[in-house]
Amino acid sequence: MAEPVIGIDLGTTYSAVGIVEAGFPILLADEGGERLTPSVVWFGPEGVKVGRAALREAPAGRLVRSAKRQMGVRFGEHVEGGLPLVGDTHGGVAFQTLEGPRTPVEVSSVLLGELKRIAEYRLEREVRKAVITVPAYFNNAQRESTKQAGEEAGLEVLRLVAEPTAAALAYGMNKLGESARVAVFDLGGGTFDVSILELRDGIFEVLATGGDTRLGGDDIDAVILDLVKQGAGMSGSALEDPEADGDRLIQEAERVKRELSTKDHVVFRVPFYDGAQSLEVEVSRADLESGAEPLLSRMERICREVLVDAGMEPDEVGAVVMVGGSSRVPAVQKLAEAVFQREPDCSQHPDEAVALGASIQAGIIAGTWREVLLLDVTPLSLGIETLGGLMNVLIPRNTTIPCKVGEMFTNARDGQDSMRVRVLQGERELARDNWELGKFDLSFRSAPRGKARVGVQLSLDENGILEVLARDVEGTGEDVIVRIESAAVDVNEEAVEQMVEESVEHAFEDMNARVFTEAQLKAEELLPAVRVALVEIGSILSEEEQEEIRLAERAVEHALTGSEANVLKRAVERLDQATEVLAARLVEKAIKEV
Amino acid sequence: MTEPRITVGTEKLIAVEDGASKQLRTLLDRQGRPNGALRIKVIGGGCSGLQYQMDLVDGPLDRDILVESNGVNVVIDPKSALFVGGSELDFSADLQHGGFKVSNPNAVVTCSCGESFAA
Numbered sequence: 001m002a003e004p005v006i007g008i009d010l011g012t013t014y015s016a017v018g019i020v021e022a023g024f025p026i027l028l029a030d031e032g033g034e035r036l037t038p039s040v041v042w043f044g045p046e047g048v049k050v051g052r053a054a055l056r057e058a059p060a061g062r063l064v065r066s067a068k069r070q071m072g073v074r075f076g077e078h079v080e081g082g083l084p085l086v087g088d089t090h091g092g093v094a095f096q097t098l099e100g101p102r103t104p105v106e107v108s109s110v111l112l113g114e115l116k117r118i119a120e121y122r123l124e125r126e127v128r129k130a131v132i133t134v135p136a137y138f139n140n141a142q143r144e145s146t147k148q149a150g151e152e153a154g155l156e157v158l159r160l161v162a163e164p165t166a167a168a169l170a171y172g173m174n175k176l177g178e179s180a181r182v183a184v185f186d187l188g189g190g191t192f193d194v195s196i197l198e199l200r201d202g203i204f205e206v207l208a209t210g211g212d213t214r215l216g217g218d219d220i221d222a223v224i225l226d227l228v229k230q231g232a233g234m235s236g237s238a239l240e241d242p243e244a245d246g247d248r249l250i251q252e253a254e255r256v257k258r259e260l261s262t263k264d265h266v267v268f269r270v271p272f273y274d275g276a277q278s279l280e281v282e283v284s285r286a287d288l289e290s291g292a293e294p295l296l297s298r299m300e301r302i303c304r305e306v307l308v309d310a311g312m313e314p315d316e317v318g319a320v321v322m323v324g325g326s327s328r329v330p331a332v333q334k335l336a337e338a339v340f341q342r343e344p345d346c347s348q349h350p351d352e353a354v355a356l357g358a359s360i361q362a363g364i365i366a367g368t369w370r371e372v373l374l375l376d377v378t379p380l381s382l383g384i385e386t387l388g389g390l391m392n393v394l395i396p397r398n399t400t401i402p403c404k405v406g407e408m409f410t411n412a413r414d415g416q417d418s419m420r421v422r423v424l425q426g427e428r429e430l431a432r433d434n435w436e437l438g439k440f441d442l443s444f445r446s447a448p449r450g451k452a453r454v455g456v457q458l459s460l461d462e463n464g465i466l467e468v469l470a471r472d473v474e475g476t477g478e479d480v481i482v483r484i485e486s487a488a489v490d491v492n493e494e495a496v497e498q499m500v501e502e503s504v505e506h507a508f509e510d511m512n513a514r515v516f517t518e519a520q521l522k523a524e525e526l527l528p529a530v531r532v533a534l535v536e537i538g539s540i541l542s543e544e545e546q547e548e549i550r551l552a553e554r555a556v557e558h559a560l561t562g563s564e565a566n567v568l569k570r571a572v573e574r575l576d577q578a579t580e581v582l583a584a585r586l587v588e589k590a591i592k593e594v
Numbered sequence: 595m596t597e598p599r600i601t602v603g604t605e606k607l608i609a610v611e612d613g614a615s616k617q618l619r620t621l622l623d624r625q626g627r628p629n630g631a632l633r634i635k636v637i638g639g640g641c642s643g644l645q646y647q648m649d650l651v652d653g654p655l656d657r658d659i660l661v662e663s664n665g666v667n668v669v670i671d672p673k674s675a676l677f678v679g680g681s682e683l684d685f686s687a688d689l690q691h692g693g694f695k696v697s698n699p700n701a702v703v704t705c706s707c708g709e710s711f712a713a
């Protein structure tokens with residue numbers, strides 16, 4: 001097996017790792033079954049902790065959040081937030097932890113190391129190569145820092161992929177036509193990004209990008225906290241003291257935000273918030289939407305700027321792909337719809353799409369991604385007509401393309417030297433109810449009945465082109481090849497549906513007709529042979545045996561005039577049984593004569 | 595939220611072969627959703643006019659048909675089920691044409707003599 005290449009979404013608030021396996025892009029879960037790892041690192045006296053484990057520790061002076069914001073940032077140009085920042089030896093910034101300064105690259109490398117570990121735990125093998133996503137606006141220094149962090153974590157960074165590109169990959173190139181343009185609207189926890197991409201020759205190019213690194217879902221949580229404050233008639237300080245129950249409040253605000261995506265009213269509830277006093281305030285979706293109005297206006301302005309930068313009108317955008325946890329908020333979706341004048345696509349998992357796209361990019365590089373999750377299948381069965389006007393299926397419906405199936409056929413009459421091959425498509429038992437795709441004649445060396453051997457093979461290639469090959473196997477060995485271009489499979493969905501429905505509707509009568517025809521063919525073969533044999537060697541049988549044969553013969557003749565398949569089938573079976581002795585004697589006679 | 599209405603289907607709708615089952619279980623375990631399912635959706639388009647789209651999901655949605663076959667859950671929407679009927683899902687590790695494959699062995703029952711031929 002080739003060396004695995006993992007895809008990593010190194011996010012501001014959450015990170016994730018994935019890979020393409022068996023054609024599926026999947027995110028790999030940690031021991032707790034979690035696919036998202038909080039992007040936080042805790043620096044303790046006896047070592048570091050990452051993600052959920054880090055969040056369980058006392059944060060003061062040791063917990064680094066949002067290190068991504070400081071990646072490649074020069075000291076003096078930085079924006080404070082979280083732990084105090086100091087200058088590092090190369091003019092960059094570092095987080096002042098109780099264990100000493102830690103650069104954003106160091107923190108990111110710890111995060112990447114954890115993601116590498118999760119991948120190795122799930123894949124049960126060493127992982128050394130990765131693709132990592134970065135925001136589209138990241139400058140060269142920021143990209144270099146990200147790459148460096150990967151290398152410090154023991155990963156060879158094969159490529160840095162822009163986050164919107166990854167999201168577009170997850171959305172799927174197959175959904176977009178040639179040279180399609182797609183907008184990616186990414187509202188994460190702390191950042192907002194909008195990009196317009198163009199798909200050209202299978203590669204996404206970022207036409208324009210914009211955003212605000214200080215605008216995200218956290219701001220919506222803050223709006224909720226403000227509403228709660230107003231509702232509870234509290235002064236700001238009690239809710240803003242981070243060392244108090246800040247985390248509990250933020251978590252509850254997050255929960256309320258999520259629930260307001262599907263409900264109109266949610267109660268914000270923190271038990272025993274103030275000693276014995278619980279905090280309970282109802283928040284409505286309408287309140288949230290009006291409270292979030294300034295945030296929504298900022299997003300709208302950014303979207304319009306990006307459209308201008310791309311030199312495009314909203315109607316030139318082929319799809320609006322929504323990603324990022326806060327793209328779930330209905331007001332945000334409404335905003336995207338208003339700006340781009342089309343319903344946004346929310347089919348992607350908001351928190352996982354970027355990591356899935358990174359995994360797909362990794363799979364493309366590793367050669368494991370081939371869009372195999374879309375299986376082309378034959379919509380209807382393909383076959384040829386056989387004796388009695390029956391449909392003989394060679395390639396059943398729902399077979400994965402490409403495929404190739406052949407079967408041997410023989411002649412029905414003595415001295416026959418040609419046969420007509422009628423290629424059929426459909427689900428009905430009788431040839432006449434199916435669609436004829438083509439027909440041709442095949443000559444073969446004349447042979448007694450049942451002795452000619454003609455192979456017919458149907459093959460469907462990747463493009464849905466049907467090739468029919470017929471060969472006189474025993475005789476000339478020559479092939480006749482007929483190609484049926486796309487007509488074989490180029491049928492519209494309704495026609496297929498109708499064919500399938502009709503085949504179900506007529507299932508019993510169709511099957512009856514097939515069984516009858518097959519029994520009829522058998523009877524037509526058996527009856528003359530029995531008559532001849534009775535005349536030739538009938539005398540060797542007992543009177544009762546002869547009588548049974550005559551009765552059976554009459555039953556078959558009678559059944560042939562009717563239309564009951566099972567009656568005919570049983571009569572033929574009875575005749576077959578009754579003549580077993582006769583057949584055996586005939587064989588003996590033949591052997592003696594040789 | 596109301597409980598989703600789910601119909602339980604049998605392997606007559608879709609049967610998962612050993613290879614595919616093993617592969618799917620590994621994929622679901624690695625994603626941390628051992629109770630997840632494979633969704634098969636029939637969509638128009640593609641070179642053949644009909645395509646099967648596969649996806650790994652948390653579980654069935656409203657009106658889905660759920661089939662448990664060979665230790666794996668498969669979910670199919672009713673429209674797609676009309677097309678899927680009688681299919682088998684298998685997996686091949688072949689480098690060239692590897693991956694999941696669908697076949698429909700039930701249709702072969704109607705075939706006559708059945709001596710195979712390969713050119």
